[in-house]
Amino acid sequence: MQTLSLYLYLVRLQLRTRLQYRANLLIGWVAQAFGYASVYGTIWIIASRFERLGGWVWPEIALMLGFHVLGYALGALFTFVQLRGMEELVRLGTYDTLMVRPVSPWAFLAFSGINIEYGGHIALGVGMIAWALPQLGIDWSVLTVAQLVASLISAALLTGATLTIIAAMALVLTRSRYLFGIYFDFWELSRYPLTIFALPLQLTLLSIVPLGYMAYVPVAALLGKPVPLIGAAAPFAAILAGPVMVVVAMLVWQACQRRYQGAGG
Amino acid sequence: MPPIIETEGATKWFAQKVPQSGFTGRLRNFLKPVTRDVKAVDGISFAIEAGEAVGYLGPNGAGKSTMIKMLTGVLVPTAGSVRVLGRVPHEERIVNARDIGVVFGQRSQLWWDLPLFESFELHRRIYRIEKGRFDRARAELVDMLQIAPFLERPVRQLSLGQRMRGEIAMTLLHDPKILFLDEPTIGLDVVAKDVVRKLISRVNRERGTTIMLTTHDLRDIEEICPRLIMVDDGKLLFDGPLTNLNASFGARRKLTLEFASEPATVMLAGAEPAGGEGVIRTFLMSDDRRSLVDIIAALKSDAELVDVHLHEPDIEEVIRTYYQSRQRQAAPSKRTG
Numbered sequence: 001m002q003t004l005s006l007y008l009y010l011v012r013l014q015l016r017t018r019l020q021y022r023a024n025l026l027i028g029w030v031a032q033a034f035g036y037a038s039v040y041g042t043i044w045i046i047a048s049r050f051e052r053l054g055g056w057v058w059p060e061i062a063l064m065l066g067f068h069v070l071g072y073a074l075g076a077l078f079t080f081v082q083l084r085g086m087e088e089l090v091r092l093g094t095y096d097t098l099m100v101r102p103v104s105p106w107a108f109l110a111f112s113g114i115n116i117e118y119g120g121h122i123a124l125g126v127g128m129i130a131w132a133l134p135q136l137g138i139d140w141s142v143l144t145v146a147q148l149v150a151s152l153i154s155a156a157l158l159t160g161a162t163l164t165i166i167a168a169m170a171l172v173l174t175r176s177r178y179l180f181g182i183y184f185d186f187w188e189l190s191r192y193p194l195t196i197f198a199l200p201l202q203l204t205l206l207s208i209v210p211l212g213y214m215a216y217v218p219v220a221a222l223l224g225k226p227v228p229l230i231g232a233a234a235p236f237a238a239i240l241a242g243p244v245m246v247v248v249a250m251l252v253w254q255a256c257q258r259r260y261q262g263a264g265g
Numbered sequence: 266m267p268p269i270i271e272t273e274g275a276t277k278w279f280a281q282k283v284p285q286s287g288f289t290g291r292l293r294n295f296l297k298p299v300t301r302d303v304k305a306v307d308g309i310s311f312a313i314e315a316g317e318a319v320g321y322l323g324p325n326g327a328g329k330s331t332m333i334k335m336l337t338g339v340l341v342p343t344a345g346s347v348r349v350l351g352r353v354p355h356e357e358r359i360v361n362a363r364d365i366g367v368v369f370g371q372r373s374q375l376w377w378d379l380p381l382f383e384s385f386e387l388h389r390r391i392y393r394i395e396k397g398r399f400d401r402a403r404a405e406l407v408d409m410l411q412i413a414p415f416l417e418r419p420v421r422q423l424s425l426g427q428r429m430r431g432e433i434a435m436t437l438l439h440d441p442k443i444l445f446l447d448e449p450t451i452g453l454d455v456v457a458k459d460v461v462r463k464l465i466s467r468v469n470r471e472r473g474t475t476i477m478l479t480t481h482d483l484r485d486i487e488e489i490c491p492r493l494i495m496v497d498d499g500k501l502l503f504d505g506p507l508t509n510l511n512a513s514f515g516a517r518r519k520l521t522l523e524f525a526s527e528p529a530t531v532m533l534a535g536a537e538p539a540g541g542e543g544v545i546r547t548f549l550m551s552d553d554r555r556s557l558v559d560i561i562a563a564l565k566s567d568a569e570l571v572d573v574h575l576h577e578p579d580i581e582e583v584i585r586t587y588y589q590s591r592q593r594q595a596a597p598s599k600r601t602g
């Protein structure tokens with residue numbers, strides 16, 4: 001309980017700091033929305049030109065893109081900007097100052113660095129989902145709504161967990177920035193229907209780099225589209241991928257923390 | 266009562282990367298780097314009782330920060346043992362953290378963009394300090410560390426000295442039993458150094474907080490710590506009371522006097538002539554505690570004094586004389602043995 005109140009307080013402090021620079025925040029939101037819009041525009045042009053992309057029509061793809069950006073933003077809100085700088089936290093000894101306090105360094109970083117710059121992503125994601133859903137004739141029930149929400153949470157957890165695993169590497173290797181670059185290469189691939197890729201890449205995105213569960217698997221499950229390799233297990237896999245990754249991330253973080261050596265004199 | 270801090274053969278090795286050049290070398294750096302073990306702390310044992318103020322002195326790279334990090338649960342010792350308040354710090358990091366305070370001279374734990382008092386409020390929540398107790402501690406520490414004038418100012422606007430005082434005050438809010446300070450005076454100007462030293466010493470005397478501070482500045486220790494632990498190259502060189510530097514190490518302050526004309530006689534009570542020519546004369550001071558004014562007052566010379574320089578022995582000199590004196594002691598026994 002006290003722990004929760006500490007985290008909420010950290011979020012409040014961070015918001016207050018960020019709101020000192022309101023204009024910057026607004027410009028950031030708009031700039032990011034434009035950035036995404038141009039990428040999505042390209043995908044829309046391709047999809048409407050060929051009518052289908054990997055067997056998906058534009059509204060289906062739009063739903064997937066909305067889901068992708070929303071799930072990502074909800075997870076990255078607590079992790080990306082905070083953990084991207086993990087290398088520096090280790091090198092400058094800031095991480096040591098977290099370890100001498102009675103807190104979990106990960107939780108402290110996550111909550112004290114909450115990044116409201118993702119407001120633009122979230123608005124974009126919600127907007128695209130709201131635009132696409134009515135056009136897809138989904139047979140809504142309590143179960144499908146629950147499935148949508150649960151797989152969205154799973155996508156957010158998957159994002160947070162993956163970024164955490166990458167950041168944990170900095171505790172041992174004192175370097176992790178290049179790994180974030182690799183993550184984003186796969187992340188960009190994960191906003192297309194998996195069916196457009198060759199089998200080895202499909203396999204990769206569903207196993208060792210499980211970004212396929214970010215948007216493709218959950219949305220395909222929701223729309224009842226066939227999913228390669230995992231087939232009927234898709235709805236469950238979409239919901240479980242995030243929590244499973246969280247467990248893996250916790251284990252990795254603990255192992256790296258035990259091997260932490262600091263940055264060198 | 267058992268010691269509040271105890272180490273037995275505490276050892277920490279680091280695997281330091283040795284970068285290789287050339288194409289295959291660079292590939293190797295990436296895949297399987299060549300490493301070399303550095304013994305940052307090499308079998309150090311000591312015990313500190315509650316209420317002590319101990320200075321942990323050594324040149325850069327001696328392993329001071331590494332020792333502090335083992336005592337605060339940041340690093341796991343490679344060998345030997347470390348106990349703080351009866352606990353193994355890295356195994357009970359969070360419980361240990363509630364009972365200690367740690368200040369790093371080179372990194373701030375304050376919230377940069379917010380006023381100082383906001384960091385205190387955050388500290389209250391991190392350490393779960395009950396409100397009444399917090400308010401009392403805060404009032405007392407604001408007074409003791411004289412930080413009232415800048416409590417409302419954003420931390421980024423504070424001078425290094427002010428920030429350090431704020432940092433120390435914050436670290437004491439939860440009334441830690443031990444205060445660890447890693448180079449608390451580094452980078453401060455002379456005046457700020459003096460203020461910070463006096464305040465740390467007061468914390469030890471008035472609050473009874475056990476203090477362990479690392480430094481490479483002898484003055485820090487002279488003003489704060491009755492006990493000195495000296496380390497070099499990861500090894501313990503000396504552990505004992507700091508009565509005066511001269512008696513312990515034979516490193517002495519050097520006084521340089523400059524006269525208006527070449528003096529025929531110069532007599533300085535309590536100082537040993539150490540050469541000089543022309544208008545310059547140097548002396549080695551035997552008693553470190555005497556003030557410069559007293560010494561100069563006792564000067565007897567036929568020429569007029571124009572300038573005075575006092576040269577404090579620095580840590581490198583102290584360690585050099587320490588090794589030399591050990592060699593002198595060791596040499597005769599070698600001949601006979």
Ligand SMILES: Nc1ncnc2c1ncn2[C@@H]1O[C@H](COP(=O)(O)OP(=O)(O)O)[C@@H](O)[C@H]1O
Nearest residue numbers: 261262263264265279305326327328329330331
């Ligand atoms: N994480 C690390 N990796 C490799 N070497 C390290 C690391 N931390 C410290 N060292 C080395 O250990 C020695 C002692 O460092 P340190 O404890 O920081 O010394 P001090 O604080 O006395 O200046 C130095 O040689 C330093 O380079």
Ligand SMILES: [Mg+2]
Nearest residue numbers: 329330331448
């Ligand atoms: Mg150091």
